Amino acid sequence: MTYTEKYAGPDTSSMDLQISIRDDATQADRQNAERSVAALVERSASALARDRAAEAEVAELTASLDAPFVKLIEGDPSAVRALEDLRARQLVRPDAAGTLADGGLSASAYDTAPMGPQGASLRSLGFVPPYDFSWSWHDGNGHPPFNRLLERPTGRVGLDARSGLLDGGAAGFVNAHAGFGVFLRSDTPGQRFPHAVLNPGRFSHVMKAVGVGSNATSEGGFELTVFEDGRLLVAASRKLWRARISAGESSSGGEGAHLITGPELQFTIQPGRGYTFNAGIWVYSDRSTGVGGAAVQSLLQGVVTRMWVFG
Template structure:
C-alpha cells in the first residue's frame, strides 16, 4: 500500500494497521475511519486469541500422547537426524501454489452489475466505485505477516496470501491478515440502510500438507462487511468462503477460479448528524502444528471490489 499511515490499535498493542485516504478527506472522516479500523483489529484479534487458546488446550493433551514416541526417536541418532531433515524440508513446490495477480486480470465475461439483495431490490441505491474513500490493511501482531498483500484503491484490486510452515515463504506460526476498502456515509434523515458489495471477479485457493505424528494444518478465508457509527461498530456480517483442516499424514487442496463473489447481507439504521463508515474487506488465516513431523499451509484470496452500494 502506498502513501499509507501506520496506526496502533487499542487493546491490540502488538498490531499496527495502515490506512490510505483520498486527498480531500476531512479530518473528521479520517478520525472515524481510524477508529473503525482499530475496532476491526481489536475484534478480530480477540476472536483469534480465543480460538487459539482452545487449540492450545488440545495441543497440550496431544503433546502428552506424543511424548513416548518422541522419547523413542531421541534415543535413535538416525531417527533424530531424519526428523531434523524433515522439519527443514519444504513440503510444497512453488509451482504447486497460486500467487497474487498484480498484472491485468484474465479476459473474463462477468456481470458488471450483479443482482442486488432481494430485500433491497425495490429501494433506491447510493453506489460507489473505485477509487474508494480509503483503504486499509493489517495482520494480527500476535502472529506473522502474510507472505504477500495487494491493495490498490484506484482499481479496487485486493488480495492476501498467507503461508505457514514448511513451504516457500512459510511463517513460523499463524497468519491472520485483513485488507479492504471503505466509504464515508452521512444522511439528513433517519432510516434503514442495506449495504452490499461484491468481488467481481474474485478467486480463492488453499493447499495443505502434513507428515509425521500429531501434525495438523488449517486454512480459512472470507469476505466481510462492517458499518461503524462515529467509529463505533454498528453492524457486521462475514461470509466464510472456506475452512479446511487436516490431520497428520493428510493433504488437501481446493479453490474456485475467477467468478462473482457476493458479500453477506447486512443492515443498519442511519441517523442524521452522525458520521458512518462502510467497509468491505477480505481476510485469510493459516496455521499449522508440526507435531513429530512437519506441516504446511497456504491460504490465498483475491478479487476486485467492483462496486459498493447502500440501499434504502
C-alpha cells in the same frame, strides 16, 4: 491523492495497521476511518485469541497422548536424522495455491441492477473505485502475510498467507486482513442494506502434514462491517473455506475466478452521525510441527468492483 500511515492506537500497537485515505477527506472522516478500522482490528484479534486459546487446550491433551511416540523417535539416532532432513525440505511446491500476480485479475462486467432484499424497489447509493479509504493489518502476535495486494484506485485486493515448510512459510500463524471503506451520511433516518462484491474473486489453499502430532489449518473469507462515529454497529462475515488436516494427511482446493458476493447485512442510519462501510477479505494459516513437519498456503484475491447501500 492519499496519505498512508501506520496507526498505533492503544489496542492495535502490535497489529501493523496501515490506512490510506483520500486527500480531500475531512478531519472528522479521517478520525472515523481510523477509529472504525482500529475497532475492527481489536474485534478480529480478540475473536482469534479466543479460538487459539481453545485450540491450545486440545493441543495440550494431544501432546500428552503423543508423548510416548515422541520419546521413541527422539531416542533413535536414525529417526532424528530423518527428522532433520524432513525439516530442511519443502513439503508443498512453492506457490502451489497460486500467486497474487498470476492470472492478472481485473474487473469483470457486472449487472448493476439493485440486489437488495427488496430488489429494484429500493433506492441504491453506489460506490466504485477509488474508494474513500483502504486498510490492511495482520495480527502482530503472529506473522505478516507472504504477500499482499491492495489498490484503492482499482479495487484490487489480495492476501497470500504461508506457514511452515514451504517457500516464504512463517514459523507460526498468519492472520491477515485488507479491504476498502466509504463514508456515509444521511439527512433522514431509515433502514439501510449494504452490499459488496468481489468480481471476479478467487481463492485456493494447499497443505500437508507428516510425522507425529503435526497439523495444519487454512481459512479465508469476505467480511462487511458498518461503524457509527467509529463504533461498531453491525458486522457479517462469509467464510469461503476452512480446511484442517492432521499428520499423514494433505489437502488442496479452491475456486477459480467468479463472482463472490458479500454476506447479508442491515443497519439503521441516523442523521447527524458519521458512518463508515467496510468491505474486506481475510486469510489465516497455521501449522504445528509435532515430531515432523507441516506446510500450508492460504490465498484469496479479487476486485471489489462496487459497494452499494440500499434503502
